[in-house]
Amino acid sequence: MRARWGRSGLFAGLAALMLGLAPAAPGVAAEPPAPHRTLTIGLSQFPATLNPLLDSMLAKSYVLAFVQRPLTAYDPSWSLVCLLCERVPTLENGLARLEPLPGGGQGIAVSLALRDGLRWGDGTPVSADDVVFSWEVGRHPRSGIAEGELFRRITRIEVTDPRHFTLHFDRVTFDYAALGDLRPLPAHIERARFEAAPEEYRAHTAYDRDPANPGLYDGPYRVALVEPGSHILLVRNEYWAGPAPQFDRILIRAVENGAALEANLLSGGIDMIAGELGLSLPQALALEKRAGDRFTVLTQPGLAYEHLDLNLANPVLADPRVRRALLAGLDRGQLTEALFDGRQPVAATLVPPSDRAAFDPAVPAQPFDPALAAALLDQAGWRRGGDGLRRDGGGRPLTLDLLTTAGDHSRELVAQVIQAQWRDLGITLRLRVEPPRVMFGDTVTHRRFPGMAMFAWFSSPESVPRSTLHSGMIPTAANGWAGQNYPGYADAETDRLIEAIEVELDPLRRRALWSALQRRYAADLPVLPLYFRANAFILPKGMTGLTPTGHQDPSSLWVEDWRWR
Structure with a gap:
């Protein structure tokens, strides 16, 4: 201390x-007090990988934002900005232009210029060749990339010189300049590892085999040390050409238990707790009351959607009547009021009110209705016996499994509330936890959860949920477990709406399509919506420049602005 x-x-x-x-x-x-040279950050999860294209895990996104940059990102004001490029391409400025496709139809060509002076941490220039290599990895059918749709839509990349290139898309979409998933990979390090066996790239990437290799990183910092499950040390990237950050070193410590994370903060073992993955809102509010003289607590509502993914291969959960009954039997309003002081609003669908371009307030959240829940379960053949438990015609009890992240006190409490409320309906819920790096790196990604998995999706503004809802995004062994449609949801109308939203350039017509998608989602319930999270950033007094974003592009993308004296 x-x-x-x-x-x-x-x-x-x-x-x-x-x-x-x-x-x-x-x-x-x-x-005046001297600036701190080392910053120690507490995080509640440890990333399963550091490869920018593999797996979807917020802990990885947070760490990588210090050491590697995307082409474009949404800033804290929710505006799309260039990070590696010089200028955001638009139809208005001529850097994006419509073009006919060879077989008919219309595509779009998007031209970009990399910022001058970009270098990997070993001094090798970042070039268009790195972008082309990233595209080759992302579009390979067996590489196991989590977000592969963008790569498949790019039909070719036309390279003018090492800094200038044009992406040619197979369709016109409203978000053509949102290129956060197209992160350059260092071809001089990764190409040989990939080309030797593309389907085994996940096991051989240098980001996991040699994570301290400076040539893997092009941001203001580079990874100097990785202690799996414990901590990651970042040091300055001497080849970074952008504004210089204040800190010589950043130590990111993973403490996968909320109470221990808070204890480390109070004892001085860490300086701050990341809002993206840190203390639950109740813990943060209680801490502010006890130690508000030492720390600044910022709460930021945003696009974090807490929900229950359902494995629809489970025949019980495949029945829409059971899914509707489960949601009607949850008093989510009481849950958020009791656990979060009502500060985390109940979710009607996957689109939060803060996403004003897409949200439809006319789609109501399912109210708590135990009578409706009981009637639906009866219709589905799950009738209550003398012992209070529901059984099917063969006497099998209605028992479900719920998996969530270990060490997250807030989620553990939510799981216990859900368990108690469903017990009142005659349903037995078995709770299980796993370390986040196991749950997201294997169990969920490979659809190995037998019932439900509770976690949150972080999205960008007006983010089309193709990867999580489209039937073409169901992870399988055949596609290298690519995609994030972990429930295995396949619905032709949902697919149609997703595809229509993507190509609709008119905001008003697009809003109508968003409304139809939200109504479909609320009726079919491919997952069970819980609430939208408010994240709490715990900063030391005197720290400035950190602005919560409220979306999936983390605050660490702007670490150059952070100051602490």
Whole structure:
């Protein structure tokens, strides 16, 4: 714990002498405090991989934002900005242009220029060849890329010179300039590993085999040390050409238990807790009351959607009547009021109210209705016996499994509330937890959860849910477990709406399509909506420049602005 001195000049002088310093002379202005050179950040999860294209895990996105940059990203004001490129391409500025496709139809060509002076951490220039290589990896059918749709839509990349290139898309979409998934990979390091066996790239990428290799990173920092499951040390990238960050070193410590994370903060073991993956809202509010003189607590509502993924291969959950009954039997309003002081609003669908371009307020959230839930279960053949439990015609009890992340006190409480509320309906819910790196790196990705998995999706503004809802995004062994449609949801109308939203350039017509998708989602319930999370950032007093974004592009993308004295 850092020393905290009283206001007495005598005690201040004694403290300075004890530290080997000279107290300031009376009447002489003291020197301003020196900036901190090392920042230690607490995170509640450890990334399963550091490869930018493999797996979808917020812990990975947060860490990579310090050390590697996407072409474009949404800033804290929700505006699309260039990070590696010079100018965001638009139809208006001529950097995007419509073009006919060879077989008919219309595509779009998007031209970009990389910023001058970009280099990997070993001094190798970042070039259009790295972008082309990333595209080759992302579009390979067996590479196991989590978000492969963008790569498949790019039919070719036309390279003008090492800094200038044009992406040719097979269709015109409203978000053609949102290129956050197209992160350059260092071809001089990764190409040989990929081309040797594309289907085994996941096991051989240098991001996991040699993570401290400087040539893997093009951001203001690079990874210097990885202690799996424990911590990651970042040091300055000497070849970074952008604004210099303040800190010489950033240590990211994973503490996968909320109470232990808070204890480390209070003892001085960490300086701040990331809002993207840190304390639950109740913990943060309680901490603010106890230690508000030492820390600044920022709460940011945004696009984090807490929900229950359902494995629809389970015949019980494949029945829409059971899914509707499960949601009607949840008093989510009481849950959020009791656990989160009502600050995390109940979700009607996957689109939060803060996403104003897409949200439809006319789609109501399913109210708590135990009578409806009971009637639906009866219709589905799950009738209540004398012991209060529901059984099917063969006497099999209605038992379900719920998996969530270990060490997350908030989720554990939510799971227990769900368990108790469904018990009142005659349903037995078995709770199970796994470390996040196991749950997201294997169990969920490979659809190995037998019942339900509770976690959150972080999205960008007006993010089309193709990867999580479209039938073509169901992970299988045949496609290398690519895609994020973990429930295995396949619905022709949902597919049609997703495809129509993507290509509709008119905002008003697109809003109508969004409304139809939300109504379909609320009626069919491919997952069970819970609530929209408010994230709490715990910062040391005197730290400035960190602005929560409220979406999937983390605050660490702008670490150059962070200052702490």
